[in-house]
Amino acid sequence: MSADLVALAYLVASVFFILALKGLSSPLSARRGNLFGMLGMTIAVATTLTITENWVLILGCIVVGGTIGAIVAKRVAMTAMPELVAFMHSLVGLAAVFIAIAAVNNPVSFGLPAVLPMGSKLELFLGTFIGAMTWSGSVIAFMKLSGRMSGAPVVFGGQHLLNLVLAVVMVGFGLWFFFSDTTNWTAFIVMTSIAFILGFLIIIPIGGADMPVVISMLNSYSGWAAAGIGFSLGNPMLIIAGSLVGSSGAILSYIMCKAMNRTLVSVIFGAFGSGTVEEEGANKTLGSIKSTTASDAAIMMNYASQVIIVPGYGLAVAQAQHVIHELEEMLIQKGVNVKYAIHPVAGRMPGHMNVLLAESNVEYSMLVEMDDINPQFNNADVVLVVGANDVVNPAAHNNPSSPIYGMPILDVEKAKHIIVNKRSMKAGYAGIENELFYSSKTSMLFGDAKAALTDLVSELKNM
Secondary structure, three states, rough: HHHHHHHHHHHHHHHHHHHHHOOOOHHHHHHHHHHHHHHHHHHHHHHHHHHOOOHHHHHHHHOOOOHHHHHHHOOOHHHHHHHHHHHHHHHHHHHHHHHHHHHHHHHHHHOOOOOHHHHHHHHHHHHHHHHHHHHHHHHHHHHHHOOOOOOOOOOOOOHHHHHHHHHHHHHHHHHHHOOOOOOOOHHHHHHHHHHHHHHHHHHHHOOOOHHHHHHHHHHHHHHHHHHHHHHHOOHHHHHHHHHHHHHHHHHHHHHHHHHOOOOHHHHHHOOOOOOOOOOOOOOOOOOOOEEEOOOHHHHHHOOOOOEEEEEEEHHOOOOOOHHHHHHHHHHHHHHOOEEEEEOOOOOOOOOHHHHHHHOEEEEEEHHEEEHHHHHHHHHEEEEEEEOOOOHHHHHHHHHHOOOOOOOOOOHHOOOEEEEEEEOOOOOOOOOOOHHHOOOOOOEEEEEEHHHHHHHHHHHHHHO
């Protein structure tokens, strides 16, 4: 394939990638966006195969990797999707590191001069340390999300100072590598090793409440790592795709931080979520709770004019999305106005609740974002909270000492009646008691979300 045709094909692929991002900006067009992304990647891979002499080997690797990825993705439950995403990010970062090592070892095979110019060294330095930090940071995120490591922040004295010293030392060895007349493997290896360590140290102080931001941030890192390697290899497709992923991930991270009333810097350096997790039932100063039954909850919802459903991670854990859709349809048949209130950081990854409810064919028009739904809670007869915790905690408004103070929340406490479904009184990711559970307007419906919602549906059928 001629150079002009290659450039044209890469341009077409880039357009598809841009269309993919645009499509993913809305649940209504998300599937179309994914399709555009797959088409763009197919064009990019096919084009690359035409300009390489090792296409058989590369194609074989694609088949092996694609098969493994497809099998893993198919077996992963919806609740485990966040850790799968984190794991995939780690592989992108590690791939960038391996490509950089190969380029430093044999630059001629990548179309580079035998003695690397300073520009190439800088690009390889950036791609290497960003990729290394992405890999190690994503591993920690994966372990925290999958329960293989405690979600509580890991903090110790002098942590930020240590990170700063390591960063300075890493940059110092990077400069040594940069200004060396020959390939300085010592500087390169030490620089890469420190980057791996920094990735671990930056992510371990971040608590579970910040994991949605961490995932989007690591997504951004993986994109910039790919772009950096793209510059080194002179591959415009890697540069464009990496830049799109990096910039969109950074924007998403900013949006997530804004939704949590945090700064991106505070999240990166572990300033948020460092409080100790309260033990189950440890805080008894908020008052008493009032429990209810499926029968009483069904009666309350049956005679309501407007019901707002607030889905949370507990809904995903119980795989109860189909049952809640059945409940929603039954209420609508009875003349009840039903809406879903979606908080930007509900669940364990951006858009988690949207994807979960879309799986059960809930109409997108019924999913209402936080800013639009909050004024409607005053008129809601009943709010059903299913497995959500921190995103409905009034402490964000009422308690300046709370670690979530200032975080925008769903104003559930303004509704006339509130039904909260939880398995226990255990604290959420932020590790604090939820004031909403002790409100006089709140009734607690304890139990697994799927079982509780099934009982609600059964009771409503008999009314």
